Amino acid sequence: MMNKPDQPMQPMQLALQQPVQEQAAHFVTRLYSGELSAQEERQLQQWRKASAEHEEAFQAMLALWELSNNLYQPVAQKRTLQRRLRSWGISAAAGVLLSAGVLYLATDWVPAAGPAIKQPMSQTSQQPAEQALASTVNSIEPITAAGVPAVVPQEHRYLRTGVGEVDTVALSDGSTVTLNTATTLQIAFNDEERYVVLVAGEAFFDVKSDMERAFVIDTGEQTIRVLGTKFNVRKEESAVRVAVVEGKVAVSRLPTMPIEGGTPRAEEIDFDSKDYFLEAGAVGSFSATADVVAESNFAQVSEAQSWRRGIFRFDDSSLDAVVKEFNRYRSQKIRIMDESAANLRIGGVFHFNDGDGLLQALTASLPIELEETGHEVLIRKIP
């Protein structure tokens, strides 16, 4: 597979007029294209020698590039995880068995297979899971494990919905995940665990039970571990909200992230002491400063995943909160212009595939007026 003569970015003439950081980024990008020409190499080396600032910028950029390879490195964690799970697995499995199905009857949640959302749903960007190579590249481990055939049920891809999109995706283990608006998930399944990173947004998981491979969701600050259950996870700016429909999940603070292939040492893990177990019907909110686990509240749990049916449900909420929620689904954002409008209360059920209907409903029930600008809708209270 020879390289087609592709047009590289204009190397120097352009680059030299750019700020130092942009030049450094350009060179690092070109270096990792693998198609750096001899001429570009000379230019790069000259540029580095030209000033200490250049060299420093280049080295820093290289370091950031390489560090970003560790953004999520689940394979490196798997040994310790396996160890942790062994102590945890039995009780959690029992929890799932005991409580599974109870809430199914008690609430009106809709199976993930048929959400009544009529939206362009196939926009989720999905990369094929054909990358056996890619998933081993992340950790160079296979090299040291030479001679041990590694045939593993792997899945390695990246799921994303844009603003206003909702999509349900089947995973290779039989689980399904429904992504709410503007959500990004990184799927990394290997032979020992099913690892998912919730980068941003909100997702509903229906996890197929697998005693051998735990399902682990990494939200950045917390990990959520289950063996098989149904629950909703929403990542907000300051907190992560978990609502459990069925089964039982464990939420823990993430231990220190291992840097480049290193396994965290035993004393850094200390997993079990910080675990929260959420039973079916429970809602937990976890932030940097406080963990709040509410008692079982089926209404809230049901509400927490009403988005899957294309519904917003508000019960005497402030307009501010309502608009915040709406804006998650809108590219044309709504902005409240005065505080008295923000504090107005409203309740009711809205269907979110009807964008303008939302606004009409608001104007019909509240003393407000709308002004449309190009990219925003402004709300003011009528004096």
Add this chain to the structure above:
Amino acid sequence: MLYVIKDKVQKASNDKLLELIIAEHGAALQRFVRVRVGQKDDADDVVQDVYARLAQMSQLEQRVAGRMDTVRNYLFQIAVNIITDRYRKAVVRREFDHVDADEPSTIYGALGSTLSSPERQLEGKRTLQLIQLALNDVKPELQQAFLLSRMDNMSYREISDTMGVSVSTVEKYISAVLVAIRERVLP
């Protein structure tokens, strides 16, 4: 018994494949390592180490099947690991000799160090969080290009096919993300 036979067959095919890989990507790897290391002797050593590691790999053929384009990324990654390893050993030696090793000779030392001291680990984790924050803020297509490259190890060409934009646009996206990350991490 069967395994032994299989293993031998595999080693033989590894050699052939390795030749192919060197023919295809040897020059690019040398250039890459030269830029990274600086000194020619060291660079040659690193390149040799990369090939030695490849030769030892099991199931090399399955791993690279149909993805010769991506093998290059793989070679680069192995090379970086070898270089990092050498750098770490050098630092440990310096510490052992009571030479002042606290002063990181480059920002690379401060940022990319894989030394296992808790402070360094914490520093690394913070930096990763900042990188994540920067990624959250860039346009979705930029984020996608960057993650496909860094997380999925796709080549720019594969990313270009996936996203339906030209290779040079992919490079622009990735460069822009790097600048955003740098601004966030070292403002």
